[in-house]
Amino acid sequence: MCRSIRTLHNFDPPATDEEVYAAALQYVRKISGTPRPSKANQVVFDRTVGEIAAETRRLVDSLVTSAPSKNRELEAAKARARAARRRA
Numbered sequence: 001m002c003r004s005i006r007t008l009h010n011f012d013p014p015a016t017d018e019e020v021y022a023a024a025l026q027y028v029r030k031i032s033g034t035p036r037p038s039k040a041n042q043v044v045f046d047r048t049v050g051e052i053a054a055e056t057r058r059l060v061d062s063l064v065t066s067a068p069s070k071n072r073e074l075e076a077a078k079a080r081a082r083a084a085r086r087r088a
Contacts, residue, residue, distance in 0.1 A: 008060045012069035015060055017053075024053035 005026045008015035028049050029035050037045035 009063050010065050010069055020056050021053045024049050
């Protein structure tokens with residue numbers, strides 16, 4: 001489940017709101033222990049995902065670094081290569 005959470009800081013172009021939301025959703029799924037909440041918990045689940053996404057956006061936007069921005073395509077290629085090595 002947590003493999004879906006990706007580093008969001010220091011990329012060019014910056015992380016999208018969809019990426020931030022997806023990371024927050026995966027985090028809440030992991031800590032709640034369920035991929036889908038019951039109807040009784042749906043409201044609190046959705047509210048928590050929204051709050052964590054908002055805080056994550058603030059964090060990512062506030063971080064500073066002197067390192068050059070990472071290239072999304074290059075990082076994706078590296079991840080595919082690591083996955084291929086794991087499967088081999």
